[in-house]
Amino acid sequence: MAIGENERDRLELLVEVASAIDLPRLGQVALDGLRHVHGIAGAAIFLRVGSGEARVPVLLQSFELPPAVSLAPSKTLPEGRSLARGEEELEHFLSECEPGLLDSAVELVLLLPGDAEIDGFVLLRGVPWGERRRLERLGGALNRGLVNSWRLARARRLSHERRVLLDLQRHITGSLRIDEVIERLLDSLADVVPYDAAAIFLLREGAKEFQPATARGFSDLGSVKLKTTQGIAGLALASGDAVAVSEVANESRYVEARASTRSAVAIPLTVTGVHIGVLVLESDSPAAYRREHREMLASVAAQAAVAIENARLHTTEVQAQALQRELKTARSIQRGLLPRxxxxxxxxxxxxxxxxxxxxxxxxxxxxxxxxxxxxxxxDVMGKGAPAAMLAATLHAAIRHGLQRERDLARVVAGANRLLCGARMAHARFSSLFVGLLDPANGAFEYVNAGHDPPIVVRHDGSHEQLDEGGLVLGVMPEALYETGRVELPPGSLLLLYTDGVTETRSPEGEEFGLDRLDALLGEEAKQKGRHLHQILRTLLSRLRRHRAGEHRHDDITLLGARRIRSQRPA
Incomplete structure (x- = not known):
């Protein structure tokens, strides 16, 4: 019995659809066949790919969806091969998927049960009388083609992803520049995961806001202040896992940075259990990030996090080495300022x-x-390190200049004070200072103490004196006035100028060495005949080390001593 031309077209369509191995081609062939072979006025194919994903319209032909319809939740498909207008199951199915579909003139729904990772349905309008059974056969062929195409596409995708991962690993593990690692990462992702915008946020230890490291597709991401607890990036950090949003309009915690974004995904970048950043991708299509995308991103994020952390550590090490070289040079310069x-x-x-x-x-x-x-x-300049050292060098130069120009010590110190009051340094501005003028011939010593720890004088007769005449520390009041003190240093006298690093040296229990211990030690040393100054200072340093008992020194220590051994011989 001869087969009619129309019937032959239907059979050829069934064979072509069932044997299709390319998903986009499959959908187009099915839509063309529905229209030209079965006489359907319009059709829309909805597909779900990946477990738990929404079904989204992937192909439309002469079928206008209501504006509200963007996707259909992944409810379990009803039993059977089709649902037709007039059947209660059809209205129930459409209202569960998306109530707006009830107004879309759907006459027949072909159900595509697929398998665990892909399924869907086809909405039809303008269905000719008597075509339901033939369309169900086409739906069965479409379902088989759908599963076969998906399995082949998945195998191809996995193979491609492996190549991309190997290529990515080769490139990012060979680079120690953070910007290069990040740019290569986003380039590679574009080959396997669709995105219209991408950003990588890095975290600094203790920081409460994300810091954008790079961004693509965002107009001005730098102006967005995002706390580490906000947005889907914050959700990814909190959960420690990828977070995907199928429709950002329905996610209250999404922070908008692009008006056209419909769906997004965020993946934490983690190294040995510590979050160092977050990768965020956004798409202008709804439900763009399926399970396989999240799995792929998890693999990429693991590689990228290690590479970024290695690059960051390398950068930190290089910077630290450069800083050490600069500090070594600066220390050498600073030592050059000390009297040789x-x-x-x-x-x-x-x-x-x-x-x-x-x-x-x-x-x-x-x-x-x-x-x-x-x-x-x-x-002694307030603070430590480079800022304090810079101001100390400035003060040092100012005092030397003042001593060359002024005879009056109080005026020298007042000039240095005005200099510091005018300084604009964020980390160091105040300083204590002691300046004394010694006449070696007769032992006369005049001085000005600007808030410094009072030097100690121990005389041969056992008397002790602290030199505290002067005024305020430098850098507080530009018009501060200073007074000059005067003492005599007869033969046998010991004078010690020091900074608070001496008296504030702490024991492991937190006890300071203190002024009393220092005064007592100097008294003991001064009594010993023939005791030279270098021996006295060495004893003091030894006592400080013993008191510290291995604890790290928390402050600078400076000593300047003068020991009068005898009177000068007459000229």
Missing amino acids: NIPQPEGWEILGANFPSLEMSGDLYDVVERDRDLALVVG
């Missing part, structure tokens, strides 16, 4: 030493020859 060859007037021993707690010190000391006199200078 301290004058030793007849009958006197004068020694100084500086021990910074960091690479650079905020302490200073100097011995300046001025005519027949010697100026002894010790200062």
Whole structure:
């Protein structure tokens, strides 16, 4: 019995649809066949790919969906091969998927049960009388073609993803530049995961806001202040897993950075259990990120996180090495400012030493020859490290300049005070200072103490004196006035200028070395005949180490001592 031309077309369509191995081609062939072979006026194919995903319209032909319809939740498909107008099951199915579909003139729904990872349905309008059974056969062929195409597409995708992952690993593990790693990551992702916008946020230790490291497709992401608890990026951090949003309009925690975004996914970047950042992708299509995308992104994120952290550690190490070189140079310069060859007037021993707690010190000391006199200078700038050292160098220069121009010590110190009051330094501005002028011939010593720890004088007769005449620390009041004090240093006298790193040296229990211990130690040393200054200072440093008992020094230590051994011989 001869087969009619129309029937032959239907059979050829069934064979072509059932044997299709390309998903986009399958859908187009099915739509063309529905229209030209079966006479359908309009059709819309909805598909779900991946477990738990929504079904989205993937192909439309002469079928206009209501504006409200963007996707259909992944409800379990009803039993059977089709649902027709007039059947209660059809209205129930459409209202469960999307109530707006009830107004779309649907006459028949072909059900595509697929398998665990793909299924869907076809909405038909303008269905000719008597075509339901033939359309059900076409639906069965379409279902078989759908599963076969998906399985082949999945195999091809997995193969492609493996190649991309290997290529990505080769490139990012070979780079130690964060920007290069990130750019290569986003380039590779574009080959396997669809996105219209992408961003990588990095986290700094203790930070409460995300810091955008790079962005594509966003007009001005830098202006968006996003806390680490906000947005889908915050959700991904909190959960420690990928977070996908099928429709951002329905997610209250989504923070809008693009008006056209419909769906998004965020994946934490984690190294050894510590979150270092978040990868965010956004799409202008709804439900763009399926389970296989999230699995792929999880693999990429694991590689990228290690590469980014390695690059960040390398950058930190390079910066630290550069800083160490700069600090070493600066320390060398700073040491060059300290007196190398301290004058030793007849009958006197004068020694100084500086021990910074960091690479650079905020302490200073100097011995300046001025005519027949010697100026002894010790200062302590507030703070530590480079900022304090910079201000200490400035103060050092100012004092030297002042001593050359001024005879009056109070005026020298007042000038230095005005300089510091005018300084605009965020981390160091205040300083204590002690400047004394020694006449080696007769032991007369005049001084100004600007808020510094009072130097100690121990005389041969056992008397002790603290030198505290002067005024405020430098840098507080530009018009501060300073007074000059005067003492005599007869033969056998010991004078010690020091910074608070001496008296504030702490034991493991937190007890300070203190002024009483220092005063007592100097008294003991001064009584010993023939005791030289270098021996006294060495004993003091030894006692400080013993008191510290292995604890790290938390402050700079500076010592400047003068020991009068005897009177000068008459000229």
